[in-house]
Amino acid sequence: MKSIFQRLARIILAPIQLNFVFFIFMYFLGWLCSWDTLPNVWWMKLYKNLYLELFVDLYLVCAFLALLPLKVRQIVRFLFYIIGYCIAIVDVYCFTKFDSTLNPTMLLLMFETDSREAGEFLRSCLSADVLLGGVGHILLLMLFNIVLAFHHSLLKLFSKNKVVSSFIEKLRNIFVKPFTSYITASVVALCLVLAVVTTAHNKGKIHKLLTAQNIGDAEHQLTGNDHAELYLPLYRLAFSLYANSLVSQQLDRLIEVSKKVDVDSCEFTSPNIVLIIGESYNRHHSSQYGYIKPTTPRQIKRQKQGRLIPFTDVVSPWNLTSFVFKHIFSTYTVGDKGEWCDYPLFPELFRKAGYHVTFITNQFLPKASEAVYDLSGGFFLNNAELSKAQFDTRNDKLHTYDEGLLHEYDSLKEQSGKNNLFIFHLIGQHVNYRQRSPNDRKKFKGEDYEEMKPNHNNRERRILSDYDNAILYNDSIVDQIIRRFEKKEAIVIYVPDHGEECFEGDMHFFCRLHSAKIDARLAHAEFDIPFWIWSSTKYSVRHPEIVRAIRKARNRKYMTDALPHLLLYLAGIKTSAYKEQHNLISPNYNEQRKRLLKGTTDYDALK
Helix, strand or coil, rough: CCCHHHHHHHHHHHHHCCHHHHHHHHHHHHHHHHHHHHHHHHHCCCCCCHHHHHHHHHHHHHHHHHHCCHHHHEEEEEEEEHHHHHHHHHHHHHHHHHHCCCCCHHHHHHHCCHHHHHHHHHHHHHCCCCCCCCCCHHHHHHHHHHHHHHHHHHHHHCCCCHHHHHHHHHHHHHHHHHHHHHHHHHHHHHHHHHHHHHHHHHHEEEHHHHCCCHHHHHHHHHHHCCCCCCHHHHHHHHHHHHHHHHHHHHHHHHHHHHCCCCCCCCCCCEEEEEEEEECCCCCHCHHCCCCCCCCCCCHHHHHHHHHHEEEEEEEECCCCHHHHHHHEEEEECCCCCCCCCCCCCCHHHHHCCCEEEEEECCCCCCCCCCCCHHHHHHHHHHCCHHHHHHCCCEEECCCCCCCHHHHHHHHHHHHHHCEEEEEEECCCCCHHHHCCCCCHHHHHHHHCCCCCCCCCCCCHHHHHHHHHHHHHHHHHHHHHHHHHCCCCCCCEEEEEECEEECCCCCCCCCCCCCCCCCCHHHHHHHEEEEEEEEHHHHHHHHCCCHHHHHHHCHHHHHHHHHHHHHHHHHHHHECCCCCCHHHHCCCCCCCCCEEEEECCHHHHHCC
């Protein structure tokens, strides 16, 4: 029996004993990376299972190494050292420089880096702010690791010291002496059992993430509260590589479709079409739709003048920007065969028809700190080949406030042509709400909501006031966009990407509940959106039949995945991609089409 216990203890301890230095240093490396990439905000905490999951991950790696012949083990272990330290340095460097660990967008930018930029990167690694931060910590650990691994003479020198010699002997006894080895093996076994029990769920989530069918599926998983924790740089690298491979697959399909785009003819019915895409706009916070606070005074004024026509029953297909963008840019509609990337993008059709297409965005520019959500929504806009196929003119910088887009338009309008499609993409009411309007433009305060929200605390009422201030500021921005087209023959369409939770009813929550089941309450908060069409005096005089059709359609049920078909009609573009039954203002519009939220939940069946 004793020999069985001894053998079992040796088996349990062998992976660590045979790779002791590797195990210790890689454990410290994982620990350092987690601490050095922890954002400096009060509510951010370390992954709760960091220490146990790191233990079992390294144990499994060491078990693999223990199975290898000695010479092979040494070579493989050396390679693991190089991989581990290199990925860790890059990950922590990215966090230091860009406030973001390794992500798919950052990896794409790295692959596009030339030799000059690579040299600049290496030089920047030697800057004081980098060396005195997390990267410096890793370099020190690596230096100490090299000393222990290769300078045996130094180890012998240290071992002559009685204190060091005693410590090394005690460390050796942990694995060699029967009694202490039993205790050590028991502790290791207990840690392994606890680690497996507590971290198996996360491993399952990581596996699911790394086997996602498309980038949208991967993104949707990451929006859930119980998403995979990619707690190590290696996991973040693996996901970034996989995410980019998924993006590449859809890009290939989109590029193939773009080469086959067909336009039979174009009547150029509307010389200037303006599409304003808003952000995170809960319709029930718009005074234009009955909200108690005066958040949209300018739009109401234009509505009373008869030029702006609001629609009463419009919903978004998704409550996630990237998903919405794919649906409103692609001529695909929910329920069609295939996927969104198997259909032409409407700006391609406009360019092919002869329109000058201008895209002015305050969100989707390629940048290193871009999260997977922005990558998923913007990759088909920022790919060089697809961008060229869709747009003639683009802005190249982002702005703190959407007012910056007005200045972008003013500087870019000289490039426009006789027939134009302008697409404005606002930051709108995107969280953090307080940052979405300048201080001198804020009207509402937290105390203004005490009677309206008696069951909410001061912080919640303050956030609510920030959201309403963002809507009020948004009202001024869309009004300024309209002003720039008042003297032209122009039609302007305003559509936000999706709605937003902001302490609706007695809810103590803001933003969106991505992983929750869609019920009527959630649908009204996160999918109900404002939607309106404005036409200039010149446009109304020259196209009275279109204006009449718009007024007649204002109470129709509508989901914005069908938006491209309305735009194609307004332009007079004849193409096989156009489907009249999806054109909101057509007499043949199919109002009975199911409005499936997230492709699953029938909006009109909710109670």
